[in-house]
Amino acid sequence: MFALCLTLGLLAAFVAAIVIRALRFVPCEEPETPAEHIPADQAALAAQLQAMLRLPTVSATEEGLTDDAVFESFRALLARLYPTLFARCAPERHGRHGLLLRIQGRSPDAPSVLMAHYDVVPAEEEGWTHPPFAGDIMEGELWGRGALDTKCTVMGILAAAEALLREGFVPRNDVYLSLGGDEETLGQDASAIVDALEAHSLRPAFVLDEGGAVVDRVFPGVSRPAALVGIAEKGSAFVDVCAAGRGGHASAPPSRQAVGQLCRALVNIQKRQAPFTLTAPARVLFDTLGRHAGFGYRLIFANLWCFRPLLDLVCRQSGGELNALVRTTAALTRLSASPAYNVLPAEASAGVNLRLIPGDSAQAAMDRLRRVLGKTGATARLVKASAPSPVSPAEGQAWQRLGSAIAHTFPGAIRSPYLMMAASDSRHYCRISEHVYRFSPLSLDRARLGLIHNQDERIRLDLLGDIYRFYIRVLRQC
Numbered sequence: 001m002f003a004l005c006l007t008l009g010l011l012a013a014f015v016a017a018i019v020i021r022a023l024r025f026v027p028c029e030e031p032e033t034p035a036e037h038i039p040a041d042q043a044a045l046a047a048q049l050q051a052m053l054r055l056p057t058v059s060a061t062e063e064g065l066t067d068d069a070v071f072e073s074f075r076a077l078l079a080r081l082y083p084t085l086f087a088r089c090a091p092e093r094h095g096r097h098g099l100l101l102r103i104q105g106r107s108p109d110a111p112s113v114l115m116a117h118y119d120v121v122p123a124e125e126e127g128w129t130h131p132p133f134a135g136d137i138m139e140g141e142l143w144g145r146g147a148l149d150t151k152c153t154v155m156g157i158l159a160a161a162e163a164l165l166r167e168g169f170v171p172r173n174d175v176y177l178s179l180g181g182d183e184e185t186l187g188q189d190a191s192a193i194v195d196a197l198e199a200h201s202l203r204p205a206f207v208l209d210e211g212g213a214v215v216d217r218v219f220p221g222v223s224r225p226a227a228l229v230g231i232a233e234k235g236s237a238f239v240d241v242c243a244a245g246r247g248g249h250a251s252a253p254p255s256r257q258a259v260g261q262l263c264r265a266l267v268n269i270q271k272r273q274a275p276f277t278l279t280a281p282a283r284v285l286f287d288t289l290g291r292h293a294g295f296g297y298r299l300i301f302a303n304l305w306c307f308r309p310l311l312d313l314v315c316r317q318s319g320g321e322l323n324a325l326v327r328t329t330a331a332l333t334r335l336s337a338s339p340a341y342n343v344l345p346a347e348a349s350a351g352v353n354l355r356l357i358p359g360d361s362a363q364a365a366m367d368r369l370r371r372v373l374g375k376t377g378a379t380a381r382l383v384k385a386s387a388p389s390p391v392s393p394a395e396g397q398a399w400q401r402l403g404s405a406i407a408h409t410f411p412g413a414i415r416s417p418y419l420m421m422a423a424s425d426s427r428h429y430c431r432i433s434e435h436v437y438r439f440s441p442l443s444l445d446r447a448r449l450g451l452i453h454n455q456d457e458r459i460r461l462d463l464l465g466d467i468y469r470f471y472i473r474v475l476r477q478c
């Protein structure tokens with residue numbers, strides 16, 4: 001009887017503890033100061049972006065297929081569109097198409113860097129409602145490859161800088177505008193720009209590149225839009241997984257065939273996922289957005305000390321972005337074996353793309369992968385890898401500065417750090433700065449997010465003013 005009472009008592013205390021924690025797990029937002037009105041000429045901004053979209057600055061994966069002349073024309077266009085900026089800021093070329101401009105501040109110390117890239121992924125005309133490089137405007141939207149990724153921010157940064165310089169604005173510290181021309185093929189422009197800054201021993205106090213946007217329904221149980229700022233990005237590794245077998249005529253196959261072995265290996269990889277890892281970006285994201293969720297979710301996120309295994313299971317089952325936030329993932333991507341129905345392959349192989357969570361390494365992930373392959377007979381070989389970035393702090397001056405520009409441009413959005421799944425040019429800046437942030441000042445719903453790198457990429461014209469205002473606010477604080 002005593003034992004039963006004790007058990008019930010402990011259970012009641014446990015339930016009370018997790019409920020109290022959930023009830024106290026509420027948003028802790030600072031009050032927002034009203035934003036100063038910044039006029040924006042939407043038609044002029046649209047015309048600038050339209051001219052940019054009409055130049056097909058396509059980054060080709062294959063060497064020699066990129067049309068350098070178009071990139072040259074694009075830079076000439078920028079100089080025409082933003083004459084004050086280009087006259088005053090001594091544009092420098094670095095790498096193949098990298099462009100660097102310096103807005104001189106009152107002090108060269110603690111400079112800021114605003115980044116974007118002006119190359120785009122290829123687009124075939126077929127399947128598009130409006131041709132990808134025509135820059136058509138229809139029903140309040142501007143159509144074209146690069147409208148979202150990311151000529152819109154190229155336009156926003158340069159238009160804001162041009163307007164401020166014309167007003168006679170001088171920033172407190174130097175500001176560098178860093179534009180890459182080969183981001184989409186993981187090229188070297190941004191790296192070359194960073195080399196140049198490093199040669200002058202510059203340590204930027206603030207670096208901002210493309211990244212998270214202002215997105216609706218991004219987190220379970222949260223209906224308010226969230227402005228997601230990438231404070232780190234995942235690394236990536238390309239791996240070949242191979243299984244050998246006896247090749248030859250298909251009329252009398254052996255009991256262990258290469259393709260069968262490979263399939264067993266791949267099923268293992270899919271099933272045995274990397275361990276759940278709560279990195280700083282995920283922890284802060286759960287702590288920020290979790291507070292805005294319904295009570296059921298708050299119960300979980302306020303009590304990760306006991307619900308961590310449950311969260312792990314939910315993430316595993318759901319897959320997708322939620323799962324990618326908490327572990328190194330393995331995507332099975334390429335397959336090859338025999339060229340004919342009646343030929344047994346001597347080797348079957350698959351391509352696997354590992355996305356490494358901060359703190360993980362290609363070497364550690366390969367060791368894990370080999371343990372997963374176990375006795376399947378398949379082997380793994382690392383082809384290429386890039387490390388995950390360090391994590392920038394979600395506090396301090398640079399973070400506050402970004403936060404206030406977001407709050408004033410997107411009132412009502414919850415500001416939260418997150419982990420970028422894709423690679424951006426900003427990773428090169430981690431060499432010379434501890435304050436690298438990834439945020440695109442764009443309000444997008446899920447459907448619009450899906451247009452990035454897709455057919456019918458387009459942007460609503462009413463977003464252009466906010467992009468411009470956001471960069472005005474950022475620049476004024478530099």
Ligand SMILES: [Zn+2]
Nearest residue numbers: 149150183210
């Ligand atoms: Zn991009």
